[in-house]
Amino acid sequence: MLLLGADLLVRGASRLATALGIPPLVIGLTVVAWGTGSPELAVGVKAALAGQPDLTVGNVVGSNIANILLILGFAALLAPLKVSQRLVRRDVPVMIGVSILTLLLALDHRLGRLDGLILASLFVAYTAWTIRESRHTRKAVVEQTKREFGADGETPDRHGRWPFFVAYGLMVGGGLCLLVLGSGWLVEGASAMALAWGFSELTIGLTVVALGTSLPELATSAVASARGERDIAVGNAVGSNIFNILAVLGVTAMVADGGIPVAAAALSFDIPIMIAVAIACLPVFFSGYVIDRWNGALFIALYAGYMVYLVMEGIQNAALTGFSTIMLAFVIPLVSFTLALLAVRSWRQR
Secondary structure: OHHHHHHHHHHHHHHHHHHHOOOHHHHHHHHHHHHHHHHHHHHHHHHHHOOOOOHHHHHHHHHHHHHHHHHHHHHHOOOOOEEOOOHHHHHHHHHHHHHHHHHHHOOOEEOOOHHHHHHHHHHHHHHHHHHHHHHHHHHHHHHHHHHOOOOOOOOOOOOOOOOHHHHHHHHHHHHHHHHHHHHHHHHHHHHHHHHHHHOOOHHHHHHHHHHOOOOOHHHHHHHHOOOOOOHHHHHHHHHHHHHHHHHHHHHHHHHHHOOOOOOOHHHHHHHHHHHHHHHHHHHHHHOOOOOOOHHHHHHHHHHHHHHHHHHHHHHOOOHHHHHHHHHHHHHHHHHHHHHHHHHHHHHOOO
């Protein structure tokens, strides 16, 4: 269901973008990102109404880390991803900014209703800004069409286009439904298996739930990369991260009674990791505006290390201290040095 839903979603979204004269990147940042981010929103609201809003922060932070390291990494392994300049100059800085804002708002160990209102308002503003930009782009496409096909701007296949819009819209909607259902069943099955194998609920929540709600993004970006719709693949990951922070945390903080509590461990480790991952996108994306296969392999290796840390923390393994020392003393400096080299090389080339 995940693969079929992702294929339908990518097909429908790419054709809808072409029919509307909107760049696939904008569709990936909006329709596709919001759709694949709906599991996180559903989990957040459900947890808030059930009196467990603290699950939301872990779900959002874990999903955002997975969206960059796992999803973009896996998609880049399938095929190198071309990154739009608009994404690097506008949307990635927005993702970094809202990630830092989350840390600042949560310094009092809680995201209250006012914080949620701020985040939700920023989501509305970002959405309006993206739609406004897409209209400017569509206007340019129309002008180009007029120059090519005459003053009326009619192309040979433009008559009777509404049935096609409806068909593409149904493909997008059907794909989203299959993604949500498939990811939900996979999370339930994986949770049951993990419990049967003796893992704690905390470990399951930190790993299976966060990864499971990112499965729609993983399936969609992988299929988009394999089908050559790489703007959708990258836009989906970045757009989902912005959606998760602004919409999921914002709505959940407003719905939850007393707001969302933020654990000290999330403030000191997980949220800074989320910010670092967002910042790491810039030098990688700037390097020729391409995410190469080796960049993808590096992302996946980092995500594997982060997952090992979560599992060891969940079972309170005695080796966790040594593992943390290795991460802080070797892996993180090495990765930082590599990203710095990428940034310097890209700057010298341009």
